[in-house]
Amino acid sequence: MDGQLAIDVAGLTKTYGTFTAVDNLDLKVKKGEFMGLLGPNGAGKSTTLKSVSGLIRPTSGQILINGIDSQKNHRKALARVGCVIETPEFYRGYTPAELMEYAGRIYGLNKTETAIRARDVLEEVKMWEWRNKPIGEFSKGMRQRVALAQALLPNPEVIILDEPTSGLDPRGMIEIRQTLNSLKKRDRSLLISTHILKEVSEMCGTVTMINHGKVVTTGDVASLIHQSAMTDAGSVEIELRTLKDMTPAFITDLGGCAGVKNTEKMGSREVKVVFSGTDEDQASLVDVVYRYDLRLLGMTEKGADIEKLYMNLTKGEKASVQ
Numbered sequence: 001m002d003g004q005l006a007i008d009v010a011g012l013t014k015t016y017g018t019f020t021a022v023d024n025l026d027l028k029v030k031k032g033e034f035m036g037l038l039g040p041n042g043a044g045k046s047t048t049l050k051s052v053s054g055l056i057r058p059t060s061g062q063i064l065i066n067g068i069d070s071q072k073n074h075r076k077a078l079a080r081v082g083c084v085i086e087t088p089e090f091y092r093g094y095t096p097a098e099l100m101e102y103a104g105r106i107y108g109l110n111k112t113e114t115a116i117r118a119r120d121v122l123e124e125v126k127m128w129e130w131r132n133k134p135i136g137e138f139s140k141g142m143r144q145r146v147a148l149a150q151a152l153l154p155n156p157e158v159i160i161l162d163e164p165t166s167g168l169d170p171r172g173m174i175e176i177r178q179t180l181n182s183l184k185k186r187d188r189s190l191l192i193s194t195h196i197l198k199e200v201s202e203m204c205g206t207v208t209m210i211n212h213g214k215v216v217t218t219g220d221v222a223s224l225i226h227q228s229a230m231t232d233a234g235s236v237e238i239e240l241r242t243l244k245d246m247t248p249a250f251i252t253d254l255g256g257c258a259g260v261k262n263t264e265k266m267g268s269r270e271v272k273v274v275f276s277g278t279d280e281d282q283a284s285l286v287d288v289v290y291r292y293d294l295r296l297l298g299m300t301e302k303g304a305d306i307e308k309l310y311m312n313l314t315k316g317e318k319a320s321v322q
């Protein structure tokens with residue numbers, strides 16, 4: 001057993017009748033890690049998250065939360081888990097303050113603890129000022145923030161969120177993302193499903209993509225995105241832009257660098273480099289720019305984005321991307 005894992009799912013299967021929604025799925029989230037769970041509609045994301053949150057019973061497989069088996073020791077395993085699974089429908093007449101009192105009782109906190117934690121979490125999601133207003137008057141984004149506050153109330157080490165920004169306007173999305181990013185300081189682990197790819201590249205260190213209930217790929221977001229930029233020949237196209245004009249001598253020197261397969265001048269201050277080398281080699285390209293004092297403006301890997309990764313991995317599927 002790995003003590004460093006916040007979530008350790010092994011061989012998770014969930015069937016509904018003869019239909020297999022989640023199929024022998026493995027998922028590991030380290031302590032302090034933010035993991036994005038991606039996949040097309042019906043891939044099994046919500047089913048996975050509900051199983052990990054203890055809201056549904058898996059057909060088979062093992063789920064460990066901080067090393068504790070959630071099926072053998074349900075209460076203890078889930079005591080440190082906060083989740084928002086479906087867009088919650090609160091009693092519209094309740095205020096956030098009342099909701100926190102209610103949640104505090106469910107989590108077994110005493111009155112003083114609840115009051116302290118309620119203030120902390122409502123401030124954290126920027127809803128403290130609204131604590132005595134009825135939730136029925138709130139926008140969807142505000143309700144989503146209250147839901148997040150409720151999930152954070154017991155100070156969980158593990159947070160599980162199913163599409164927390166779905167249906168929110170751009171401002172609402174950004175606010176939720178900022179709140180989630182601020183949670184990172186506290187060494188919490190997060191498992192979040194989303195269709196907003198930007199959310200994964202902006203917030204998550206790791207990603208797991210699933211389809212038809214199975215893992216398609218998992219790993220470090222930055223390296224998966226880097227791999228997605230690779231052509232079939234195993235090289236990437238790097239575009240270099242400089243402030244000053246590139247001289248023929250510079251282009252020759254650049255072409256002679258380790259890992260450079262080809263250079264193509266795109267304009268007087270832009271060159272495309274077909275490259276297949278190490279990170280060390282890539283850093284040397286920048287050294288050449290400095291040597292010629294050309295002032296580097298930009299260095300981009302063509303096609304290195306999470307959209308491309310997602311589209312490659314869900315090829316042939318009717319993808320649902322925003």
Ligand SMILES: Nc1ncnc2c1ncn2[C@@H]1O[C@H](COP(=O)(O)OP(=O)(O)OP(=O)(O)O)[C@@H](O)[C@H]1O
Nearest residue numbers: 016019020021039040041042043044045046047048
């Ligand atoms: N209670 C249920 N009874 C029967 N089938 C179900 C049930 N819950 C989910 N399913 C099916 O399991 C599959 C996976 O559903 P799930 O909700 O986990 O997908 P998802 O990845 O969350 O999709 P979305 O992106 O649309 O939220 C779907 O085909 C769905 O129809």
Ligand SMILES: [Mg+2]
Nearest residue numbers: 045046047162
């Ligand atoms: Mg879902």
